[in-house]
Amino acid sequence: MTIQSIQRAAAVLRSFSEIRPELGVTELAAIHDVHKSTISRILTTLEAEGMVSQNSETGKYRLGIGLVGLAGVALGRISVRGAAQPIMSQLVHDIQETSILMVRDGREAVTVEWFGSTQALRYVGWIGRRVPLFCTAGGRILLAWEPFEKQVALMPFLPQKYTESTVIDPQALQKLLAEVKETQIAVVREEFEEGFSSLGAPVRDRHGRVTAALTIAIPSVRLTAENFPTLQAELRLAAQNISAELGYGFGG
Amino acid sequence: MTIQSIQRAAAVLRSFSEIRPELGVTELAAIHDVHKSTISRILTTLEAEGMVSQNSETGKYRLGIGLVGLAGVALGRISVRGAAQPIMSQLVHDIQETSILMVRDGREAVTVEWFGSTQALRYVGWIGRRVPLFCTAGGRILLAWEPFEKQVALMPFLPQKYTESTVIDPQALQKLLAEVKETQIAVVREEFEEGFSSLGAPVRDRHGRVTAALTIAIPSVRLTAENFPTLQAELRLAAQNISAELGYGFGG
């Protein structure tokens, strides 16, 4: 028994994205198959609550600053962040590449912490960035230890290709996930973003469950056969150290 | 014309805080003077939307990871962040103290970016942290250039004292805000958190409006008469540089 108008409000909020950060009443009404007067009222209410704001020039709406404060409270309960921060900071200092910590949110992975490389050419992340599970290293780490039935249940939701390299064939993906589980490392080369590749390693909680993914995001030109062994070793070690901090008895 | 049930949902979300990250149905019902069955249904709906999650052991609720992704989109539209990041990183590198960028959210200031000092004793911030306007350096920066009537209109909402040093007398505060406006620097010594002080400087947009506050948060033992001139000068310069990036013609 859920409350329909609250569901509608949440659906409206989720309509905004990195790609479509600003939307109009008429657009949202079409997306949700709801009358525009209804959308207008939902947005008016959400604006009063600081969760959206209206661009006075365009009349269109965006997500509002009030969500940031709510997310701050939500982030505060994610204990892996505290454990990971010093370790990630050191990792980035050592390898001079960007490191990102992700957890699962529905059918996506979301960034809950990140430290950026200081090199001029580097990957820039942000807290709250959502990326697909299937074609990112962090996403594959979060999927690889899921029960097979759960992995299969997600296959109908495979997204479009993001790049020429994106793997979207279910069987090929299953194979990749099995390899991730075996090697404990995920490697994604330009499947999600042209020019960038990523490595991922599992972070486990005290029960041994993979609850987060520690990743390195790197301009592809800098991921070579020469430095790959070092990078993946450093990443593994950092992920193991974070897991140990969380109470995982991992060869500690 | 706002939608009451959506307002209620938002009010429930805002009930969670740093201090009270986990709340039960009965507590929330009392806080909001709403029947607990109503609260239970609101929470069930919000949980289905990923905006809260229930602790299976305690039966209580917390804010959920879905809010982080929404906040990520909201953060993406705050252009001051991109301008500020390299400058803040350099500032922290130079002074070895934590720097925080805040914008206003209603009657509070919220952190939209931060870079932490690597010293062992340091201030740790986080994206989405909300702090009172009145007794933090960033908050005072955000208030100081507000029209007098707007400042006065906020006085009834003065919070309780956080520390022995918190200034909550309206007239004393008005005087402090006038000084901030004159000196272009806010200094708060342990008014919000024991052991920590902060300095704030205004960040202006291309229209000249103060739309963000750049701050340094520092263990009070490290803020001395000796280093204060250097710290405030570095902070001013960094804030001016960010403002210039935003198109403010500030003695460029």
Next chain:
DNA sequence: AACATTGTTGCACAATTAGCAACAGGAGGT
């Protein structure tokens, strides 16, 4: 075992919401 407390659920009713229709304002074209 009995009791207290918490979160959940079925039911019915009336309060609130959703959709229709009209409106206000702005942009673009002639």
Next chain:
DNA sequence: ACCTCCTGTTGCTAATTGTGCAACAATGTT
């Protein structure tokens, strides 16, 4: 300047949905 089109907003009312009552299920304490 006038007209058309499009967008977001608002008054009104019917009916749908949300709310509160009452009961329930589960857990913890004495």
